[in-house]
Amino acid sequence: MLYIKCPHCGLRPQTEFSYGGDATVKRPELNKEVSDQEWDNFVYLRKSPRGKHLELWQHISGCRQWIKVERDTLTHEIFTTLKANENL
Amino acid sequence: MSENFRLEKGGLINRNRKISFTFNGKKYFGYEGDTLASALLANGVHLVGRSFKYHRPRGFFGAGVDEPYAIVQMNRNNEVDPNVRATEQELFEGLEAKSVNCWPNVNFDIGAINNFLNKFFPAGFYYKTFMWPKSFWYKIYEPIIRKAAGFGAASIKHDKERYEHKYEYCDLLIVGTGPSGLASAYAAAKNGAKIILAEDKSRYGGSLLTSEVTIGNQSGQDWAEQIISELKSMPNVILKNRSQVFGYYDHNMLVMSERVSDHLPKTDKYTPKQRLWYIRAKEAVISCGSIERPLVFGNNDTPGVMLSSAAKEYLKVYGVLVGKKPIIFTNNDSGYETAIEFKKNGVDPIVLDTRKDANSEIIKEAKELNINIKFSYVVVAAKGYKKVNSADIAKISDDKKVISNIENIKCDCICVSGFWTPTIHLASQSGNKTKFNKEIDAFVPSHSKQKEVTLGSANGVFTLEETLKTSFEKGSELSKQITNKENKVPIPTVVEKKSSKHDKFWCVPLPEGKNYKRFLDFQNDVAVADIQLALREGYRSIEHVKRYTTLGMATDQGKTSNLNGLQLVSEVENKVVPQVGHTTFRPPYTPVSIGAIVGREVGKHSKPTRKSPMHHWHEKNNAVFVDAGVWLRPRYYKRGNENLFEASKREAKNVRQNVGVCDVTTLGKIDIKGPDVAEFLNRVYTNAWLKLPVGKARYGVMLREDGIVMDDGTTTRISENHYHMTTTTAQAANVLSHLEYYLQLVWPELNVNVVSSTEQWAGAAIAGPKSRDVLQKLFPDLNVSNEGLPFMGYKEGNLFGVYAKIFRISFSGELAYEVNVESGHGNFMWEKIMEIGKEFNIQPYGTEALSTLRIEMGHVAGSELDGRTIPYDNSLEGLVSKKKDFIGKRSLSKKAYVAADRQKVVGIVPLDKKTSIPEGSYIVKDPKAKLPNPKLGHVSASCWSVEYDNPFSLAIIKDGKNMIGQKLYALSPLRNKSIPVEIVSSHYVDPKGERVRS
Numbered sequence A: 001m002l003y004i005k006c007p008h009c010g011l012r013p014q015t016e017f018s019y020g021g022d023a024t025v026k027r028p029e030l031n032k033e034v035s036d037q038e039w040d041n042f043v044y045l046r047k048s049p050r051g052k053h054l055e056l057w058q059h060i061s062g063c064r065q066w067i068k069v070e071r072d073t074l075t076h077e078i079f080t081t082l083k084a085n086e087n088l
Numbered sequence B: 001m002s003e004n005f006r007l008e009k010g011g012l013i014n015r016n017r018k019i020s021f022t023f024n025g026k027k028y029f030g031y032e033g034d035t036l037a038s039a040l041l042a043n044g045v046h047l048v049g050r051s052f053k054y055h056r057p058r059g060f061f062g063a064g065v066d067e068p069y070a071i072v073q074m075n076r077n078n079e080v081d082p083n084v085r086a087t088e089q090e091l092f093e094g095l096e097a098k099s100v101n102c103w104p105n106v107n108f109d110i111g112a113i114n115n116f117l118n119k120f121f122p123a124g125f126y127y128k129t130f131m132w133p134k135s136f137w138y139k140i141y142e143p144i145i146r147k148a149a150g151f152g153a154a155s156i157k158h159d160k161e162r163y164e165h166k167y168e169y170c171d172l173l174i175v176g177t178g179p180s181g182l183a184s185a186y187a188a189a190k191n192g193a194k195i196i197l198a199e200d201k202s203r204y205g206g207s208l209l210t211s212e213v214t215i216g217n218q219s220g221q222d223w224a225e226q227i228i229s230e231l232k233s234m235p236n237v238i239l240k241n242r243s244q245v246f247g248y249y250d251h252n253m254l255v256m257s258e259r260v261s262d263h264l265p266k267t268d269k270y271t272p273k274q275r276l277w278y279i280r281a282k283e284a285v286i287s288c289g290s291i292e293r294p295l296v297f298g299n300n301d302t303p304g305v306m307l308s309s310a311a312k313e314y315l316k317v318y319g320v321l322v323g324k325k326p327i328i329f330t331n332n333d334s335g336y337e338t339a340i341e342f343k344k345n346g347v348d349p350i351v352l353d354t355r356k357d358a359n360s361e362i363i364k365e366a367k368e369l370n371i372n373i374k375f376s377y378v379v380v381a382a383k384g385y386k387k388v389n390s391a392d393i394a395k396i397s398d399d400k401k402v403i404s405n406i407e408n409i410k411c412d413c414i415c416v417s418g419f420w421t422p423t424i425h426l427a428s429q430s431g432n433k434t435k436f437n438k439e440i441d442a443f444v445p446s447h448s449k450q451k452e453v454t455l456g457s458a459n460g461v462f463t464l465e466e467t468l469k470t471s472f473e474k475g476s477e478l479s480k481q482i483t484n485k486e487n488k489v490p491i492p493t494v495v496e497k498k499s500s501k502h503d504k505f506w507c508v509p510l511p512e513g514k515n516y517k518r519f520l521d522f523q524n525d526v527a528v529a530d531i532q533l534a535l536r537e538g539y540r541s542i543e544h545v546k547r548y549t550t551l552g553m554a555t556d557q558g559k560t561s562n563l564n565g566l567q568l569v570s571e572v573e574n575k576v577v578p579q580v581g582h583t584t585f586r587p588p589y590t591p592v593s594i595g596a597i598v599g600r601e602v603g604k605h606s607k608p609t610r611k612s613p614m615h616h617w618h619e620k621n622n623a624v625f626v627d628a629g630v631w632l633r634p635r636y637y638k639r640g641n642e643n644l645f646e647a648s649k650r651e652a653k654n655v656r657q658n659v660g661v662c663d664v665t666t667l668g669k670i671d672i673k674g675p676d677v678a679e680f681l682n683r684v685y686t687n688a689w690l691k692l693p694v695g696k697a698r699y700g701v702m703l704r705e706d707g708i709v710m711d712d713g714t715t716t717r718i719s720e721n722h723y724h725m726t727t728t729t730a731q732a733a734n735v736l737s738h739l740e741y742y743l744q745l746v747w748p749e750l751n752v753n754v755v756s757s758t759e760q761w762a763g764a765a766i767a768g769p770k771s772r773d774v775l776q777k778l779f780p781d782l783n784v785s786n787e788g789l790p791f792m793g794y795k796e797g798n799l800f801g802v803y804a805k806i807f808r809i810s811f812s813g814e815l816a817y818e819v820n821v822e823s824g825h826g827n828f829m830w831e832k833i834m835e836i837g838k839e840f841n842i843q844p845y846g847t848e849a850l851s852t853l854r855i856e857m858g859h860v861a862g863s864e865l866d867g868r869t870i871p872y873d874n875s876l877e878g879l880v881s882k883k884k885d886f887i888g889k890r891s892l893s894k895k896a897y898v899a900a901d902r903q904k905v906v907g908i909v910p911l912d913k914k915t916s917i918p919e920g921s922y923i924v925k926d927p928k929a930k931l932p933n934p935k936l937g938h939v940s941a942s943c944w945s946v947e948y949d950n951p952f953s954l955a956i957i958k959d960g961k962n963m964i965g966q967k968l969y970a971l972s973p974l975r976n977k978s979i980p981v982e983i984v985s986s987h988y989v990d991p992k993g994e995r996v997r998s
């Protein structure tokens, strides 16, 4: 079970969080024309890297904030955690 | 039966307390402090089971967690406990155990015929033998294998025992209470660190309980006792015996299984049988020692052949002789320690040492005691079927290839020592890249990946002096880093006998013309020849050899077999052991009961149960409840002998004719505030929200980005910047997370706050043509006329002194209102509604009537919004704005979503107007078409229309728009039904929606 440092609450067990996928995906802006390919990339297509991955988690049983976690998908090592408005 | 093998005195058992127990139906007695194994051995019982594959007789091989044979089935506390290691099970009064893997019994075992047919059971025999013909598998092979093989039988009853989970945090978790565990714990505890110290046995002390050493001015055992009693008195130390740390997981989470009550005849009330500890440790100290390695020779699985360390433990801890005519077969000095113990207790052992010669303090002591020692000698084969009665022994050449001078000598046990294997399981599980230590012919931990250190013999350190020194130092160093305190404790002086070097020899060659089975894996019956065969057949990777031969795959996970298996593979392959590598160590180190893993989350406790504030009223009024997500909701209110069908029909009819009231507390509610709420809702919902006036509600549909409907509900503008959103019961939590996602990550510039208020409000839906009359009486001062409170209007009112929110919204399709009051007043509100509604024939209605009402009105709900449908499919396309952008809009232009024959919700009615259509049925053109019958869609919801008094269902079918009027079939192969149906509009009742506006 992972031990995740919520930037708002501190170290908490994984059971308090829910996973939210790749944190680097950007939603196309509202009212902007987007191609089918661009839209599919946003909705469906995700990389599945072996190694470092910046991902979203929500502290659902805590502060309810969405946070960013940089984690090694192979070893589960967590390098850093960020608030929603912070970037690497 | 009297105990023939118990010494007059000695051991750590309580001789003042006799305990009687039964094994295989026969009565025996032992003493308090015995294990089942030691008590049986004291009674001379060696035959305890049959082996897995060949059903050969099996006895005791070890004295603890490494035991591969003595697996028994227990009856305790009226529960069955399969696969219990007799070497770990403590004796209690009335204990009942029996052998496993024997049919019909341990003395006459039908499966033993496999032993004589063993050429048909080579490596990979499951893969080879039972391949053909395929049809034989289910009917013949599998049932026979199942009956004849396998260990204990699990109970098929519900386990009434209680199991618990516990979460702990500590600075140091120390696994094992031998010298390294005690020393590191003591040093760390003195530095003020919070410590958990775990011992898998009932007694603390590990190897100190059986070794002849002096620490300071005390015996090793007394020193251990003193350290333990000091640790017990320290508030920063949690000391746990009968607790096995079996798994090392990510981020220094270790899991430990505590056998809280297994050593007692009964589990006390409010006490668990077992407790699972999830321990997050800043540092893990692995000090769980080492396990003696077997030597491999012919028939080395015969009862009476056991580890020399186990024989010593039975002697020193339990005062039990495992035999009176022992052979000690050893390649190192450890065997001599056992020989000396025998000799001191009046038994004459013979020591067969594979080494040409060796000298050390221990050997010198053995010689001085006149113990018969034969160097360059081996056991070729054990003789005897159910028990060793003699051994063929022989001289072995210096190059260990040739045996000569074979002679048979009488004996009643053979104690083997093939040196020691460090227990590296936990270190390896943590990700430690282990390395091979040639000095000890075994793997030891090397580079740590997590916060973990291995000490003592688990780290390949076999002298007490070095173990204590490094453990005191490490315990002090690790704790100091955490507590910033240092209380130096002096490292005591040690007196121990020095050992000479062990011999690398481990497997005795077969004598000419003999074909003895030489076992490597005792639990899974894997012999030397099996590994050789696997290698001949081309298996190379040790992982493949393991799976093909099942080496190390039994419940003991190869604790005694792994290294010898590796030695053999490396010998045959002409490689060195580190090149072959070891197989992956995976948790659990020892078997963990399913009960302990599940813990308290059983039955009703598997999820929380939520009840509305009106729950007691429902109970008192004969409600029959149904699980709705985590909520309990009234399904119907039973009157007299009514069944579900009759009651729900009555309730629904009363809503259509008079007025009904339904508990809608469970609906998700989200309170939304901020200047940008309208803009936010406009992006979240598919329809327009910018112009919703204060005091008005609006129905909305929200999508996921992939265009699939996520949820629907109404949102009401309470005041300028304050909104009240409702969601479906099931999606409440997801919708909140969804909103938070967009507010926190995608549009942080929007000034909006959301918070769940589901539990803050109790809700009652008052529905039916007479609902306005009821509402008027509840709120006499309010203008609730169609003009005063129009459809989708909102008002606040005073319900006999209680603040109430009144929404004119309808799920039933009738004139209806939803009244919300703070949860604490829910019951008051409900009783008032019932009291006032009496004159209008009000009746409560449950979820079944609620479903009926919405289905015949064609209102879509969870069964249509099932995570696979878009707004069009649900006839909600009118709510999709063409002008503005919103979440998921771009997806709606996908090709499949705009196809001309896109699926759509329709109504279906059976042609006979009588046959109910099962939900989940599928719609086909021709019920007799060849399989697979092309499917047009499926029935999502069914009811008995109270308006028309016939069955009515909703279905989602291909090209639903153009199917109205068609005659098709609803097929339910599960119920063997084929029902002719007509497709009609989904809006079966009041298609123009006039009632809700009346």
Ligand SMILES: [Zn+2]
Pocket (backbone or CB within 6 Å): A006, A007, A008, A009, A010, A059, A062, A063, A064, A065
């Ligand atoms: Zn948090």
